[in-house]
Amino acid sequence: MAxxxxIFVYNANSNTKETLLDSAKKLLSPSTHDCKLCALTYGLTSEKKKWKKFRKASGIAMDFLHKDEYEKQFKSKFAQQYTYPIILIQDHYDLDIFMNAEKLNQIEDLDTLIDEIEKRWGS
Incomplete structure (x- = not known):
């Protein structure tokens, strides 16, 4: 473990039905999509190239979880309930909010998300 x-937590569950519903919402009615983080980092079916390039080049350790996966993985240690999507920062065994849902939902494009991550990570 780094x-x-x-830790990026998407406002979606990991089952196939939700994944298909997510893709349909992105295609047919993007404004009704429940997860801004997903909309920023993923296209219809795969990770956006610019995001993937940033993720690999940044040197920042990152984990990506759906909300059901996060709640299962961290339920014994971190009982706090969050509003999703959210980006958390784990430093050893401490877990804090890096960027909350309110902030993520205000971000309009991938470039702004990347800039915010770089700015906050460096501070």
């Missing part, structure tokens, strides 16, 4: 990493 000593310090970001």
């Amino acid at each position: 000593l310090k990493k970001l």
